Amino acid sequence: MRALPGRESRQPPGDQPVGREGAAADQRRRILEATAELISSQGYSETTMEEIVRRAKVGYATFYKHYPDREAAFLALLDAAIAHTTERVEGAYRREEGPWPDRMGAALGALFADVAAHPAAARCVLVEAVAAGAEAAAKHEAALKRLAKLMAPGRELNPRSDKLPESLEETLCGGVVWVLGQRLMAGEADKIRALLPETLEFLLRPYVGEQEAAREAGEAAEAISAA
Amino acid sequence: MPAEELGPLPAGRHGYSREQVAHHQRERLIAGLAEAVAEKGYAAVTLSDIVRHAKVSRRVFYANFESKEQCFLAAFDVVVDHLRELIAEAAASESEWPQQAIAALRAVLAFLAEEPNLARLCLLESRIAGPVVIARFNEAVSEAAPALAKGRAERPEGERLPDSTEDSTLGSLISLAQREVAAGEAERLGALLPDFAELLLLPYLGPADAARLAR
Numbered sequence: 134m135r136a137l138p139g140r141e142s143r144q145p146p147g148d149q150p151v152g153r154e155g156a157a158a159d160q161r162r163r164i165l166e167a168t169a170e171l172i173s174s175q176g177y178s179e180t181t182m183e184e185i186v187r188r189a190k191v192g193y194a195t196f197y198k199h200y201p202d203r204e205a206a207f208l209a210l211l212d213a214a215i216a217h218t219t220e221r222v223e224g225a226y227r228r229e230e231g232p233w234p235d236r237m238g239a240a241l242g243a244l245f246a247d248v249a250a251h252p253a254a255a256r257c258v259l260v261e262a263v264a265a266g267a268e269a270a271a272k273h274e275a276a277l278k279r280l281a282k283l284m285a286p287g288r289e290l291n292p293r294s295d296k297l298p299e300s301l302e303e304t305l306c307g308g309v310v311w312v313l314g315q316r317l318m319a320g321e322a323d324k325i326r327a328l329l330p331e332t333l334e335f336l337l338r339p340y341v342g343e344q345e346a347a348r349e350a351g352e353a354a355e356a357i358s359a360a
Numbered sequence: 361m362p363a364e365e366l367g368p369l370p371a372g373r374h375g376y377s378r379e380q381v382a383h384h385q386r387e388r389l390i391a392g393l394a395e396a397v398a399e400k401g402y403a404a405v406t407l408s409d410i411v412r413h414a415k416v417s418r419r420v421f422y423a424n425f426e427s428k429e430q431c432f433l434a435a436f437d438v439v440v441d442h443l444r445e446l447i448a449e450a451a452a453s454e455s456e457w458p459q460q461a462i463a464a465l466r467a468v469l470a471f472l473a474e475e476p477n478l479a480r481l482c483l484l485e486s487r488i489a490g491p492v493v494i495a496r497f498n499e500a501v502s503e504a505a506p507a508l509a510k511g512r513a514e515r516p517e518g519e520r521l522p523d524s525t526e527d528s529t530l531g532s533l534i535s536l537a538q539r540e541v542a543a544g545e546a547e548r549l550g551a552l553l554p555d556f557a558e559l560l561l562l563p564y565l566g567p568a569d570a571a572r573l574a575r
Contacts, residue, residue: 264486
């Protein structure tokens with residue numbers, strides 16, 4: 134995020150958005166960024182509208198022009214963050230042409246990189262949304278289900294696939310969300326990348342067995358240390 | 361323990377010591393907070409809601425707690441202490457690790473299914489109730505990790521499981537429970553025992569044995 138000027142100036146100088154549409158988009162961006170930063174650092178329940186407008190450097194009138202209330206801004210932030218991340222994760226999965234474990238490795242790598250790059254928004258999606266009302270929880274749930282969907286082909290690799298619990302994919306993805314959420318809450322976004330190999334192993338193990346999962350994790354670890 | 365069940369505190373000369381009254385008041389406040397949180401969510405709960413449900417005065421609230429967060433923390437601790445006892449009791453009823461783990465899971469899931477409001481308080485509301493509560497939640501979860509890690513002794517492959525196995529396994533179970541509670545389906549948790557048990561045993565026993573013991 135670019136540094137914003139002091140509060141006396143409500144419109145950042147330079148790089149001035151052109152036209153009314155550009156200005157409105159810039160206002161929305163500032164409001165959502167402020168919402169993400171405040172909620173991720175002090176929690177949804179503790180964040181007030183006053184803090185959001187002050188940090189976004191917009192007036193109340195501007196805020197209300199875009200969102201009816203704090204919850205609407207939070208929900209818009211969740212939508213934007215989820216769209217951004219799923220596009221990257223699903224894109225990485227599609228582009229990888231190898232067997233399914235490699236595709237999952239690519240998808241998980243994209244997820245971890247995106248979360249590490251946008252820790253405030255990620256914390257809102259992965260942690261705060263679960264307990265911030267029914268609509269927010271539903272968005273979290275829908276995002277998790279999209280991730281879980283990528284795992285369905287793994288069942289074909291398991292000889293007893295029809296006997297696996299129906300909730301397996303979503304539950305494993307829940308474990309990934311937990312691991313990421315714990316690091317974000319500890320303020321350790323920088324440690325997320327290092328957790329990729331073990332988390333990949335955790336995800337793959339029920340489908341491809343322990344040895345194969347460990348081998349894939351080893352490859353992911355090599356790729357990280359080479360990068 | 362809804363506040364109504366505790367009944368109003370007897371007025372005037374009731375023969376209770378000052379300590380007993382203070383203890384009751386604290387319990388009433390904790391129960392009042394749990395009810396208020398169940399009604400409108402932690403974020404929206406005010407001090408007035410808590411004292412109204414607890415049927416005590418604001419002065420009594422401040423004699424016991426400094427803030428809404430501190431009262432929440434006390435309620436959270438009560439639930440976690442109870443779960444801790446349930447787990448210890450269930451594990452002591454079995455001699456082998458896999459059965460101990462299943463018995464502990466069964467006890468926890470049965471409690472959460474019977475007490476959906478408390479399930480919501482400790483699994484969901486705690487995640488947004490501020491950094492102190494989050495830290496306490498994480499402590500409670502990491503307490504469970506060593507008991508889970510005993511499963512590593514169940515088979516030789518267990519020795520080379522990644523260090524984060526307990527963390528990711530517990531996380532996946534917690535997230536499964538959180539999502540059921542968030543969907544208003546806490547009552548279903550008891551019936552989901554086989555899924556929970558299979559997922560818990562899987563890293564330690566392998567898929568075939570995990571499924572056989574869990575189902």
